[in-house]
Amino acid sequence: MGLDFGSTASKGVVLKDGKEIVCTAIITSGTGTSGPERVKEKLLTESNLLESDMEAVVVTGYGRMTYKGAKKQISELSCHAKGVNFLVPDVGTVIDIGGQDIKALLLDKNGNLSNFVMNDKCAAGTGRFLDVMAGVLETEVSMLGEISMMSKSPVNISSTCTVFAESEVISHLSAGVNKEDIIAGIHISVAGRVAALAKRVGIKDKVVMVGGVAKNIGVVKAMEDALGKNIEVPKLAQLTGALGAALFAFEALNK
Amino acid sequence: MGLDFGSTASKGVVLKDGKEIVCTAIITSGTGTSGPERVKEKLLTESNLLESDMEAVVVTGYGRMTYKGAKKQISELSCHAKGVNFLVPDVGTVIDIGGQDIKALLLDKNGNLSNFVMNDKCAAGTGRFLDVMAGVLETEVSMLGEISMMSKSPVNISSTCTVFAESEVISHLSAGVNKEDIIAGIHISVAGRVAALAKRVGIKDKVVMVGGVAKNIGVVKAMEDALGKNIEVPKLAQLTGALGAALFAFEALNK
Ligand code: SF4
Numbered sequence: 001m002g003l004d005f006g007s008t009a010s011k012g013v014v015l016k017d018g019k020e021i022v023c024t025a026i027i028t029s030g031t032g033t034s035g036p037e038r039v040k041e042k043l044l045t046e047s048n049l050l051e052s053d054m055e056a057v058v059v060t061g062y063g064r065m066t067y068k069g070a071k072k073q074i075s076e077l078s079c080h081a082k083g084v085n086f087l088v089p090d091v092g093t094v095i096d097i098g099g100q101d102i103k104a105l106l107l108d109k110n111g112n113l114s115n116f117v118m119n120d121k122c123a124a125g126t127g128r129f130l131d132v133m134a135g136v137l138e139t140e141v142s143m144l145g146e147i148s149m150m151s152k153s154p155v156n157i158s159s160t161c162t163v164f165a166e167s168e169v170i171s172h173l174s175a176g177v178n179k180e181d182i183i184a185g186i187h188i189s190v191a192g193r194v195a196a197l198a199k200r201v202g203i204k205d206k207v208v209m210v211g212g213v214a215k216n217i218g219v220v221k222a223m224e225d226a227l228g229k230n231i232e233v234p235k236l237a238q239l240t241g242a243l244g245a246a247l248f249a250f251e252a253l254n255k
Numbered sequence: 256m257g258l259d260f261g262s263t264a265s266k267g268v269v270l271k272d273g274k275e276i277v278c279t280a281i282i283t284s285g286t287g288t289s290g291p292e293r294v295k296e297k298l299l300t301e302s303n304l305l306e307s308d309m310e311a312v313v314v315t316g317y318g319r320m321t322y323k324g325a326k327k328q329i330s331e332l333s334c335h336a337k338g339v340n341f342l343v344p345d346v347g348t349v350i351d352i353g354g355q356d357i358k359a360l361l362l363d364k365n366g367n368l369s370n371f372v373m374n375d376k377c378a379a380g381t382g383r384f385l386d387v388m389a390g391v392l393e394t395e396v397s398m399l400g401e402i403s404m405m406s407k408s409p410v411n412i413s414s415t416c417t418v419f420a421e422s423e424v425i426s427h428l429s430a431g432v433n434k435e436d437i438i439a440g441i442h443i444s445v446a447g448r449v450a451a452l453a454k455r456v457g458i459k460d461k462v463v464m465v466g467g468v469a470k471n472i473g474v475v476k477a478m479e480d481a482l483g484k485n486i487e488v489p490k491l492a493q494l495t496g497a498l499g500a501a502l503f504a505f506e507a508l509n510k
Contacts, residue, residue: 100419122377123418132418163378163387163417164355 001054002246003040003070004079004239005063008099008127009212010035011242012043014054018250023047024239030099031063056249060241071252077105077116079244084208085111086247087234092204095194095223095231096240097213099127102194104201117201123162125193127213132162133186136169137179144183148218151184160193184218191222203227210237256309257501258295258325259334259494260318263354263382264467265290266497267298269309273505278302279494285354286318311504315496326507332360332371334499339463340366341502342489347459350449350478350486351495352468354382357449359456372456378417380448382468387417388441391424392434399438403473406439415448439473446477458482465492 004011008030014022025042029035044051059070060079067073084094085107094105101120108114123129127141134141148154155172159165165186172182190213198207207229213219214237224231236243259266263285269277280297284290299306314325315334322328339349340362349360356375363369378384382396389396403409410427414420420441427437445468453462462484468474469492479486491498 121414122416128418159376161377161417163383 004241005061010039013242015246058245058249081113083240083244096211104198145216145218148183151180154184187218195226259496260316265294268497270501313500313504336368338495338499351466359453400471400473403438406435409439442473442477450481
């Protein structure tokens with residue numbers, strides 16, 4: 001079992017023989033809540049397995065140190081690299097936009113982490129940026145991607161800062177600009193910020209996006225424009241950390 | 256006459272013979288509003304003078320290019336340096352916290368600007384940061400300084416980012432921490448951010464604080480702690496840009 005306790009969600013994967021994904025679960029409450037306990041219960045219930053059936057548990061994410069009974073705690077970066085490489089074996093650059101941070105990972109040919117850049121000090125470009133904007137727009141954050149696809153002329157948002165960009169969004173709204181154009185502008189802003197970070201680590205073929213924000217098709221398209229490259233989003237994009245942890249658990253058993 | 260059209264306020268000074276401050280005015284609406292027109296009218300009404308009595312008008316601030324009929328437009332930095340040096344002749348370092356930016360100015364012995372550092376990309380540490388926090392605390396921003404003076408054990412705010420710090424403030428509030436301790440923690444956060452910027456330009460004797468946030472005694476005290484130095488706040492702290500512009504107007508006449 002691999003568990004990933006993030007700032008805004010708890011995720012888990014049950015893996016069989018180091019290759020078959022038996023069950024996955026996501027609870028949208030992160031570390032410091034009941035999320036970690038609930039995601040484990042959900043995994044066991046849905047897979048019809050007992051805790052004693054798990055040969056090894058590895059935990060990753062912000063909350064990894066608070067969990068008792070894990071074989072190992074392994075950093076998010078290593079777990080993400082491992083998980084993504086399992087899903088997309090020839091991945092070069094991984095872009096991970098989480099709820100409160102942005103990471104860009106460079107993987108070598110063997111799928112090992114060779115470099116990374118991370119920003120967890122500034123909300124700009126993170127899921128939090130999108131939450132703030134969704135709040136101002138009175139729109140569900142899960143709808144932003146779809147709505148932005150209708151935009152014909154995205155607005156320009158000149159400030160990177162979440163706070164200043166929020167004011168720009170409010171001005172656009174009160175000037176009567178339609179929501180799809182504002183949201184498309186917001187996605188371009190996120191992409192600009194994230195692309196700059198990703199370029200610092202290096203853009204190799206192929207580029208994979210993971211993390212909660214990878215579910216937003218508008219951000220993914222804007223990132224493709226910003227990088228001039230296709231981006232692959234694995235189906236289990238939010239689960240790569242937990243998956244990597246499960247793979248490490250399997251490795252630990254076989255050492 | 257010197258006029259300073261900022262992002263959140265319009266300020267003006269009428270100066271006689273380059274040394275006597277005849278009249279000052281502040282309107283809390285900045286460029287792009289009626290603020291610039293209103294501050295000029297207010298100055299003329301209160302001083303009982305006509306526009307034709309003004310021998311020269313110099314304009315500074317974000318909105319300086321939109322004003323017609325000025326003898327010159329001069330950058331805020333030069334005007335602030337000039338204005339502060341008039342009020343405090345032996346000033347070395349000027350710290351200016353505005354509504355949307357932070358500036359630190361180094362002045363040479365003759366009161367000329369010799370170096371500066373500025374941040375206008377990030378809301379952290381600016382007046383905007385305090386506005387956001389005052390909003391969460393449901394407190395008037397003008398009351399923050401006074402309330403914080405009652406604090407006995409300021410909270411620690413670990414994030415610099417406005418958005419993340421706002422979440423910390425919300426957690427402290429819901430944990431029942433009293434407002435004075437939260438506000439004092441907010442001021443320490445602002446001071447940390449601004450002190451780091453000021454140190455980059457250099458802390459010389461004597462240090463003067465200007466700009467709207469200099470009215471907040473809590474921030475001034477926290478800055479004194481952060482720098483380990485006394486800080487002087489001139490009475491006309493919000494007017495140094497306009498005053499500097501008026502001094503430049505006088506100089507322009509005598510050249
Ligand atoms: S730029 Fe804005 S979002 Fe980024 S750290 Fe500063 S306040 Fe936060």
